[in-house]
Amino acid sequence: MEKNVLLTIAYDGSRFHGWQKQPGQVTVQGHLEKVMSQLFKREILLSGTSRTDAGVHALGQRASFKTELGIPTERMAMVINNALCAAEDAGGYAKAPVRIVEAVEMPMDFHARFNCKSKEYIYRIIDGTGQSDFATDLSLVFDRNYIYHVKETLDVEAMKKAAKLLEGTHDFKSFEAAGGNPRETTVRTIMSAEVLAAEETGGQRSIEFHVRGDGFLYSMVRIITGTLVEIGQGKRRPEEIREIIEAKDRTRAGHTAPPNGLYLATVFYE
């Protein structure tokens, strides 16, 4: 009997040209469909929730697929992970890690994207890297694809204040990059936007921006993050967020933060 399976997926996005299948590119969807189709000896087609860009990571991407496979859903994550692991080992020294965090059965009319109510992204930053002493902190060499390094020491309080001004229902046109999919409106609701910072050690802090919304425009989280970083650098005032939203003009917002610090954290349904 056919069933509808929802996968929760984590991946190292710095190894992939984004989520969405594309000819001639190594993408997460393309890789997963290939490994799963070989494993299950039938064509598997995934409907993903979010088209993460090249370099963007996922802790909790979601994708659903319909199948008549007899294998119990609760064993599916382990079986797929073993196949993914073997594919990585066969692929040589530059491994592109993807793992199934969970597999659950859903009603037949459930769709990973259309049923999504909201999503949470996390953007990771390390500040003060301009003074980095690589003789005492080599982590900055190895986390370069996973965290945005900002040379200056950031004013975290100003960033927190600015993040709060993003909450609510607004037209986020100023925070949309060109090149996205057609959409009916640029109005979105941000349920929460928070800047969290760890204690400073050696002039550096690990800073996270957590944002949950009912939807995001193309590159919206990265443009918001770039703007928050500029506020932290003292180049802009926190209150400017209001003016930028009102302007509905991309050129008024800050730079697009690099993809490497961005994580699709959670997809919410219900």
Next chain:
Amino acid sequence: MEKNVLLTIAYDGSRFHGWQKQPGQVTVQGHLEKVMSQLFKREILLSGTSRTDAGVHALGQRASFKTELGIPTERMAMVINNALCAAEDAGGYAKAPVRIVEAVEMPMDFHARFNCKSKEYIYRIIDGTGQSDFATDLSLVFDRNYIYHVKETLDVEAMKKAAKLLEGTHDFKSFEAAGGNPRETTVRTIMSAEVLAAEETGGQRSIEFHVRGDGFLYSMVRIITGTLVEIGQGKRRPEEIREIIEAKDRTRAGHTAPPNGLYLATVFYE
């Protein structure tokens, strides 16, 4: 006036096809020479200490070069790191990080490779990953290129015992892979070989193998590590190390552990 500069270099080896310059491949030496030559507007040729393989990392690789550059040696690390950083940012989402940890001036007759007295490697392992619960531990997705994941729980005490038997001056022919450079002898001295393990958390442990020697044969540390892992898995007895050394036969030793867990940690001179 010409000076002889010794660089200490750290890099994420999973992004490079090894240290040594090769046509058509992205290598650490090739990348560094290109960035430095552009920066200093003259050809820079590096003599590296160790030809690390594709996927192998470095915390303390060394390379020397002769130059008439006026720039003070103590400013060199910062200047080169800024150029490396800019090259990474220009290179898109899959960054290949290299950093200069230190630059010091040496006598004109000093050579980074020929003056090397000993080297220390660190091999990083996580055990018990076969029972991984990705719902609670996503670090295993993101450290896949940096640590060797071993599914089984390893007998660390047996590994410690076996490591001790490697110390001393031995013919390590059994631990040499085919395809290395011509060498006069396969006798090497291992000054110290130690297995260190962190407390177990959630059925997993971070295990490190630290080995210091006056020289290593091709893939020697990886073959030793693979053999130690098999001892930890209970497939071999610790005492077998003696028999493997005596056999002088590669087929008697264990598998070659993957490059991803290996770090060239320190190069010693004097």
